[in-house]
Amino acid sequence: MAYRSRSHSVPEKRAFGSIEPRVRKDGSKAYRARYRSPHTGAFVSAPRTFSARIDAEAWLVEEKKRTEDVATWRPPKVRLEEALRAPVAEEVPTFGEYVEVYLANRRVRGCPLESSTIRVHRSYLKTHILPTFAKVPLDAITLQMADKWYDALDPTKIKTRRECYSLARSIMKVATSARGPIPGRPNPFDIRGAGSGTSPKRDRIASGEELKIILATIREDWRAMVLLATWAGLRFGELCELRGYDVDLDAGKIRIRRAVSKDEHGKPYVKGPKSEAGADDVRIPKSVVPAIRDHLDTHVADPDDLVFPSTGGVHLDQKTFKTAIAGWYDARDAAKADDLRFHDLRATGATLLAQAGATEAEVMMFLRDSTPSAAQRYVRATQSRMDKLTDRLSKVAKASKW
DNA sequence: TCGGTCCCAAAGGTCGGGAA
DNA sequence: TTCCCGACCTTTGGGACCGA
Numbered sequence A: 001m002a003y004r005s006r007s008h009s010v011p012e013k014r015a016f017g018s019i020e021p022r023v024r025k026d027g028s029k030a031y032r033a034r035y036r037s038p039h040t041g042a043f044v045s046a047p048r049t050f051s052a053r054i055d056a057e058a059w060l061v062e063e064k065k066r067t068e069d070v071a072t073w074r075p076p077k078v079r080l081e082e083a084l085r086a087p088v089a090e091e092v093p094t095f096g097e098y099v100e101v102y103l104a105n106r107r108v109r110g111c112p113l114e115s116s117t118i119r120v121h122r123s124y125l126k127t128h129i130l131p132t133f134a135k136v137p138l139d140a141i142t143l144q145m146a147d148k149w150y151d152a153l154d155p156t157k158i159k160t161r162r163e164c165y166s167l168a169r170s171i172m173k174v175a176t177s178a179r180g181p182i183p184g185r186p187n188p189f190d191i192r193g194a195g196s197g198t199s200p201k202r203d204r205i206a207s208g209e210e211l212k213i214i215l216a217t218i219r220e221d222w223r224a225m226v227l228l229a230t231w232a233g234l235r236f237g238e239l240c241e242l243r244g245y246d247v248d249l250d251a252g253k254i255r256i257r258r259a260v261s262k263d264e265h266g267k268p269y270v271k272g273p274k275s276e277a278g279a280d281d282v283r284i285p286k287s288v289v290p291a292i293r294d295h296l297d298t299h300v301a302d303p304d305d306l307v308f309p310s311t312g313g314v315h316l317d318q319k320t321f322k323t324a325i326a327g328w329y330d331a332r333d334a335a336k337a338d339d340l341r342f343h344d345l346r347a348t349g350a351t352l353l354a355q356a357g358a359t360e361a362e363v364m365m366f367l368r369d370s371t372p373s374a375a376q377r378y379v380r381a382t383q384s385r386m387d388k389l390t391d392r393l394s395k396v397a398k399a400s401k402w
Numbered sequence B: 001t002c003g004g005t006c007c008c009a010a011a012g013g014t015c016g017g018g019a020a
Numbered sequence C: 001t002t003c004c005c006g007a008c009c010t011t012t013g014g015g016a017c018c019g020a
Helices: A053-067 A076-084 A095-105 A115-133 A143-152 A158-175 A208-217 A220-231 A236-240 A289-299 A318-323 A328-334 A344-355 A360-367 A372-399
Strands: A018-023 A029-036 A043-045 A253-255 A259-262 A268-271 A281-283
Touching: A018 A053, A029 A053, A095 A115, A095 A158, A115 A143, A115 A158, A143 A158, A208 A220, A208 A328, A220 A236, A220 A289, A220 A344, A318 A328
Parallel strands: none
Antiparallel strands: A018 A029, A029 A043, A253 A281, A259 A268
């Protein structure tokens, strides 16, 4: 659940419909307005949530007027589709042709898709979706074709199967909407649950001994990356775009404002934080400060310089970091931890924090951007370990007849 | 050594249905 | 009206391979 908290204020009694306040993770409010259908009594929600209560109120007022004429009333979504309905294209495009329109025009909460998302989508399309549907006209894709294609996807690759189905369904959802070239047609990708499911959670963290060996083995100029990933929870992309002026050792803080990502062509580009919550300052434990200070003194001549640059002062590539001599692979091999990923250092820090007594909220703050469930996992893991240790202690006590 | 590409897995975040 | 939870959508990171 992404909403951090709910309003506990006494709900006002309304003559018509209801407004449900919600708090988004970034702290902003969202209001969900809905009322009962005058035809069926089922809930009728506004097509979107509102940022201001007054807008939700206004929407309900308008809807109330409409419901007064029960005979002509239609659900808002139906009205919206009718209003938006574009003239039907003379020739229905193929799925392959429409994919380009979809990727170029897709909007999520008003914003186009991120380049990195398009990159992933193109990969799924090329490998798993387009070989079957590229040349099929949109209106010729049937339920049977979609089902057959889904059945042919490798069931052992749960995540891939799920993502591909979701993407295909999403594309056809837009195509069959009022804006699409085949409005009103049923979406052939309608297997319930095919686009969902859970993946096993990764709980690998580094032990103290592994961390010690990794720090002793990794290149001297990358040692601080391991420290910051573990003790400050920084991601690889954030470390790569970290500049001298972002680090304030006197205040024990790092300002995370940017990160490096890759666009749909695999080219690196600098982007802002995913959310305002992600733009928080990060605290550096005092024990780590001297090592970071050494690193800055030795490797960062100008505050504008990257803290962890590649040769030539450009952004460090993941591949280089991993495969270089005394890079990540060598370091984790030396620690006999070849299943440990760099990103697992973040989880390591979160777990250590929980072991030190941090609450779920504090672990969440450390992780930034994470959902409460992620923080809960680290705290629970710690509690479960404490339970086991307590049991062991109890056995020792019994054996000793204390 | 480094950069590029492709594929895959995991996690973060929002919304809607419906029971209480 | 509130709250829970599943469904869905999006983003980020890791691994393998190849060629310069």
